[in-house]
Amino acid sequence: xxxxxxxxxxxxxxxxxxxxxxxxxxxxxxxxxxxxxxxxxxxxxxxxxxxxxxxxxxxxxxxxxxxxxxxxxxxxxxxxxxxxxxxxxxxxxxxxxxxxxxxxxxxxxxxxxxxxxxxxxxxxxxxxxxxxxxxxxxxxxxxxxxxxxxxxxxxxxxxxxxxxxxxxxxxxxxxxxxxxxxxxxxxxxxxxxxxxxxxxxxxxxxxxxxxxxxxxxxxxxxxxxxxxxxxxxxxxxxxxxxxxxxxxxxxxxxxxxxxxxxxxxxxxxxxxxxxxxxxxxxxxxxxxxxxxxxxxxxxx
Numbered sequence: 184x185x186x187x188x189x190x191x192x193x194x195x196x197x198x199x200x201x202x203x204x205x206x207x208x209x210x211x212x213x214x215x216x217x218x219x220x221x222x223x224x225x226x227x228x229x230x231x232x233x234x235x236x237x238x239x240x241x242x243x244x245x246x247x248x249x250x251x252x253x254x255x256x257x258x259x260x261x262x263x264x265x266x267x268x269x270x271x272x273x274x275x276x277x278x279x280x281x282x283x284x285x286x287x288x289x290x291x292x293x294x295x296x297x298x299x300x301x302x303x304x305x306x307x308x309x310x311x312x313x314x315x316x317x318x319x320x321x322x323x324x325x326x327x328x329x330x331x332x333x334x335x336x337x338x339x340x341x342x343x344x345x346x347x348x349x350x351x352x353x354x355x356x357x358x359x360x361x362x363x364x365x366x367x368x369x370x371x372x373x374x375x376x377x378x379x380x381x382x383x384x385x386x387x388x389x390x391x392x393x394x395x396x397x398x399x400x401x402x403x404x405x406x407x408x409x410x411x412x413x414x415x416x417x418x419x420x421x422x423x424x425x426x427x428x429x430x431x432x433x434x435x436x437x438x439x440x441x442x443x444x445x446x447x448x449x450x451x452x453x454x455x456x457x458x459x460x461x462x463x464x465x466x467x468x469x470x471x472x473x474x475x476x477x478x479x480x481x482x483x
Contacts, residue, residue: 214367219386236316240342244314246314247278256280260281268410301328302330311339316342329345342360346362348379349366411446421440442460452477
């Protein structure tokens with residue numbers, strides 16, 4: 184019987200991929216990959232809703248928690264791991280859970296995805312509650328581990344979402360607060376969802392976390408200002424941001440950053456308003472950390 188899941192269909196354009204030369208393989212994969220961005224764009228409203236749910240969770244003191252298996256789980260863990268260094272966010276704010284645990288990040292643990300009770304246990308271990316938003320990632324839409332996790336998350340009052348790359352069922356749409364389903368089509372290699380489906384997943388997760396971080400004030404203009412300088416690369420970036428926005432020489436920007444304890448956003452407010460660190464922090468706290476509400480637009 185033919186599998187109804189789009190991720191398991193055979194792609195008629197690649198049925199003879201094994202007869203192509205190397206350049207032909209590259210061209211075929213690239214042509215198929217061009218479908219991904221358009222498919223993700225078609226889910227713009229659902230992705231925007233997911234950003235709203237994440238923002239609501241953050242403002243309530245909650246978290247964004249990704250749950251997945253295999254490629255989907257790895258991409259969730261990757262996105263979660265990249266948020267703290269990019270936005271200066273607490274590592275607890277975005278967390279990724281993969282079926283099979285740490286070992287599954289570097290070596291396939293395929294059998295772990297078959298156990299819904301494992302997903303439920305992961306939710307219990309994280310002490311998920313009503314303030315959290317849990318996003319299940321399963322490009323096929325059918326991974327038992329993910330469904331078990333989301334079922335438990337709903338039981339404890341958390342908001343839930345589902346990201347998949349096949350047409351969602353009516354039941355799935357009714358169960359969750361948001362369902363994101365970029366239909367990228369059958370893979371070049373049948374069932375290899377690390378390809379187009381994986382790329383679509385990465386694009387969606389990037390957009391969700393970036394959008395949510397923008398909304399809670401981690402960005403000023405398009406600059407990552409809510410960062411703490413913990414290495415030479417970040418110190419250089421922080422000094423350049425202050426130099427550009429405040430028209431400061433590098434040594435002056437460096438001294439200002441030091442007075443702000445290495446926090447770029449605080450230094451920006453201090454430098455523009457000529458206030459001390461405590462006053463800058465007070466003003467930022469009064470507007471939920473949104474820099475524009477304190478100093479306006481300095482980009483001109």
